[in-house]
Amino acid sequence: MTGHPVIVGALRTPIGTSGRSLAEVTAADLGATVLRGLRPMLDEHGLEPHEVVLGNCMGPGGDVARVATLAAGFEVSVPALTVDRQCASGLAAIAVAASSLRADRGAVLAGGVESVSTAPWRMWPPHEGEEPVRYERAPFAPTAELDPDMGVSNDLLAAEHGITRGRQDEYAARSHARAAAAIASGSYDAELVAVGDVLHDDRPRQGLTIERLARLRPAFREGGTVTAGNSCGISDGAAAVAVVDAETHEALGIPGLRVLAAATAGVDPRRPGIGLVPAVERAVIAAGIGFDDLDVIEINEAFAGQVLACCDALGLDPVRVCAEGGALALGHPWGASGAVLVVRLFSQLVLRDGGRYGLAAIAAGGGQGVAMVVERCR
Structure with a gap:
């Protein structure tokens, strides 16, 4: 397995519901927080990153990763790259970092960041004397027919795959129960870096039952099955990992996650939620293992129906997914969510010796998916 890059550190901020605990913190400052949080581990082992790669969807423009790197106090000689693969940006950034370290030596910091709360308003230029028109997101496809709203497309995806409302509510209730249990047991503590006085995730709700979820009305289309309760929350947050090349890892002699394979795939943009399926299939095959070998599976829970359709x-048995709660409970800070999955793998596989193999997978607007298979190593 020599030659595979290794993740040797991983942190995330608390995930704040949009407009709540992290509402005043910019994307760059959230990114700087996790980068700064990794600095003691780097210093302990004499590492200095030669690159920073961060994913982001809705930031102010420019190179958010560069601003975050400078704000975190790294040398001006450390370059930075911002990656946009929409919701998969954070995982894509880690894949970019790992790929670069197959041919280079040293350390790269990679992850993702999103501050929906501070995202600037965007306007189309005025046309023929009309007022500018505000838009909340850029197009994911060239025509409206290929670019439905996420809620509608995932409601239709659930219907096409025969995913009942009952299964969705059961899955969502389980995600919240698992997250609440993880909080109570301290399972998240080692992976969290405080943002000011914010120490905990906003969204997980203890006691959110299937019966309570069943009272909610369809949120996106008449007669649909997707509700506010079995959908993720729109959130702010950041996550990052430290990746080193195989030779550097061998010299360090510390535990980590070997990146066995990463894959990206495209699907029909009208059903973007299924995009992670071909990416997962390719990554698992490239890693040379089977689904039964996976000990920890982290799939971004954008919508319960979408996760169930993918499973x-x-x-895959959905019970195996997000054993300590996922985005339905924690929230979905778009550009950071893929990196959050890898932080969760690191916590479970490395910090708590929870098995050997792990999978992170996420779908993205425009009909794309990214997946990564990792292996705990000493």
Whole structure:
């Protein structure tokens, strides 16, 4: 397995519901917080990153990663790259970092950041004397027919795959129960870096039952099955990892996550939620393992129906997914969410010796998916 880059550190901020605990913190400052949080581990082992790669969707423009790197106090000689693969940006950034370290030596910091609360308003230029028109997101596809709203497309995805409302509510209730249990047991503590006085995730709700979820009305289309309760929350947050090349890792002699494989795939943009399926299939095959070998599976829970459709397509038991709660409970800070998945793998596999193999997977607007398979190593 020599030659595979290794993740040797991982942190995330608390995830704040949009407009709440992290509402005044910019994307660059959230990114700087996790980068700064990794600095003691780097210093302990004599590492200095030669690059920073961060994913982001809705920031102010420019190179958010560069601003975050400078704000974190790294040398001006450390360059930075901002990656945009929409919701998969954070995982894509880690894949970019790992790929670069197959041919280079040293350390790269990679992850993602999103501050929906401070995202600037965007306007289309005025046309023929009309007022500018505000838009909340850029197009994911060239025509409206190929670019439905996420809620509608994932409601239709659930219907097409025969995912009932009951299964969705059951899955959502389980995500919240698992997150609440993880909080109570301190399972998140070692992966969190405080943002000011914010120490905990906003969203997880203890005691959110299937019965309570069943009272909610469809949120996106008449007669649909997707509700506010079985959908993720719109959130702020950041996550980052430290990645080193195989030779550097061998010299360090510390535990980590070996990046065995990463894959990206494209699907019909009208059903973007299924995009992680072909990416997962490719990554698992490239890693040379089977689904039964996976000890920890972290799939971004954008919508319960979407996760269940993907699990059914892959032949995965949904009970195996997000064993300590996922985005339905924690929230979905778009550009950071893929990196949050890898932080969760690091916590479970490395910090708590929870098995050998892990999978992170996420779908993205425009009909794309990214997946990564990792292996705990000493």
